[in-house]
Amino acid sequence: MSLSNNSDALPDTFFLVGIPGLEAAHIWISIPFFSMYFAALLGNSILIVIITTERSLHKPMYIFLSVLSATDLALSSTTVPKMLQILWFGDGSISFGGCLTQMFFIHTVFALESFILLAMAFDRYMAICRPLRYASVLTSQAIGKTGIMGIVRSMAFVSPCIFLLKRLPYCGHQLIPHTYCEHMGIARLACSDITVNVVYGLTVALLAMGLDAVLITASYVLILCTVFRLPSHKARSKALNTCGSHLCVILIFYIPAFFSFLTHHFGRHIPHHVHILLANLYILVLPMLNPIVYGVNIKEIRKQVLKIFLLRRGEF
Numbered sequence: 550m551s552l553s554n555n556s557d558a559l560p561d562t563f564f565l566v567g568i569p570g571l572e573a574a575h576i577w578i579s580i581p582f583f584s585m586y587f588a589a590l591l592g593n594s595i596l597i598v599i600i601t602t603e604r605s606l607h608k609p610m611y612i613f614l615s616v617l618s619a620t621d622l623a624l625s626s627t628t629v630p631k632m633l634q635i636l637w638f639g640d641g642s643i644s645f646g647g648c649l650t651q652m653f654f655i656h657t658v659f660a661l662e663s664f665i666l667l668a669m670a671f672d673r674y675m676a677i678c679r680p681l682r683y684a685s686v687l688t689s690q691a692i693g694k695t696g697i698m699g700i701v702r703s704m705a706f707v708s709p710c711i712f713l714l715k716r717l718p719y720c721g722h723q724l725i726p727h728t729y730c731e732h733m734g735i736a737r738l739a740c741s742d743i744t745v746n747v748v749y750g751l752t753v754a755l756l757a758m759g760l761d762a763v764l765i766t767a768s769y770v771l772i773l774c775t776v777f778r779l780p781s782h783k784a785r786s787k788a789l790n791t792c793g794s795h796l797c798v799i800l801i802f803y804i805p806a807f808f809s810f811l812t813h814h815f816g817r818h819i820p821h822h823v824h825i826l827l828a829n830l831y832i833l834v835l836p837m838l839n840p841i842v843y844g845v846n847i848k849e850i851r852k853q854v855l856k857i858f859l860l861r862r863g864e865f
Contacts, residue, residue, distance in 0.1 A: 560719050563648045563735075565631070565641035568829070569726045570822040579636035585833040586629045592840030593618040599853045606849060609687040610676070610791075613669045614843060616696060617798075620665065621836035624658045627651060628832050632728040641725075648730040649711050655731060656710065659806070660703035660753075663761040666799055668695050670768040673795060677788055678775045706753045713746050726821060728829055762803050769796065797842045805831045 567575055600606045600615040628651070635641045643651070675683045710732045720740035727734050736746040769792070776788045805827070844854050 559715065560645050560721070560723050562642050562644050563723050563725050563730070563738075565635055565643060565728055565730070566724055566726045567635045567639075567641060567728055568822050568825045570820075571826075575636040575639075579633055582629070582636065582829065582833060583633060585837045586625055586633075589621060589625050589833065589836035589840075592844070593622050593836060595854065596840045596843065596850070597622075599850060603853055606853070609672050609692055610669065611850075612692055613665060613672060617662065617665050617669070618840060620658050620662050621839055624655065624662070625832060625836045627654045627658065628729045632829065632832075635728055643730065648725075648735065649714060652714075652730040652732055652735060653707055653711060655729065656707040657703045660706055660757045661699050662802060663758045664699035664702060666795075666802060667761045667765055668699070669795055670765040670799075673792055674768045674772055677772050677792075703757075706757050709749065710746075710753075713749060717741055717743065717746075727825055729832070731828075758803070758806065762807075765799060791847070794842050794847055798839055801835055801838055801842070805835075 566572075568578065571578065596618045597615050600611045600618075631643065631651070672687060675686055679686075714732070714735050717736065717739035718741055719738050722738040722740065725734050725738065732746065732750055736743045772788075772792060776785055776792070779785045779788065808827070844850050
């Protein structure tokens with residue numbers, strides 16, 4: 550069937566159901582969801598302000614961290630307001646174009662976060678394994694180019710999903726059993742073969758997040774080998790502490806991401822409401838925990854956070 554014929558079957562609107570089977574508990578579920586969203590907004594905003602205003606933190610590691618916080622804000626703000634609208638008011642209607650736009654931003658931000666975590670792993674590799682070349686390699690210009698490359702790569706991976714979804718006929722199917730729009734959730738509403746969508750989704754996951762995860766793992770193998778060869782116990786502890794916070798964030802990002810991805814594609818025996826709850830928690834917990842992990846583990850950021858709260862306390 551041609552694209553022009555299929556375009557006639559495109560729906561005007563979709564309806565996001567929320568969490569199927571748990572509609573009666575939507576109000577109660579919204580309370581922890583809203584709390585986590587508020588914590589994510591507050592924590593990431595504070596982190597960005599601290600890194601932006603404190604000149605001593607204008608270093609590659611902290612710049613990457615501020616970009617990671619910005620992507621966390623983008624991820625949660627792209628999904629959570631509509632999610633709360635569904636849980637509070639039962640208003641799940643969203644235009645077809647709006648649904649594709651939300652899907653595009655969600656998947657683009659996920660791919661960008663993965664790329665940023667890879668850039669942060671490379672930063673730690675250079676700082677620990679190649680310290681003499683660190684300043685000459687990770688210049689401001691190089692960091693800027695890295696950011697642009699990450700955005701372009703993420704958009705290039707996700708953009709074809711829009712055309713793959715637009716070519717499908719939906720035959721009046723409009724109910725999406727989810728709280729936000731994502732590629733396979735929309736594709737499964739189609740009344741034609743979606744093999745191309747499935748294959749492309751798997752390919753992108755392997756080329757983007759899968760490859761990033763492999764490179765991050767390789768970086769940290771080299772980092773740990775170098776750290777454990779350091780003669781000074783103090784130097785080893787400092788290096789492990791700095792890398793520890795990054796490793797925590799990597800695990801928080803990749804383990805639930807791959808679990809959610811695999812259950813979405815292959816875990817048909819898992820109850821649908823469980824999958825949707827996990828997908829929502831992933832959207833909420835990741836942006837909430839990142840600033841907490843870095844704020845607790847990185848001494849320089851912890852000092853700035855304490856300074857802000859002590860100054861506020863002194864005003865009263």
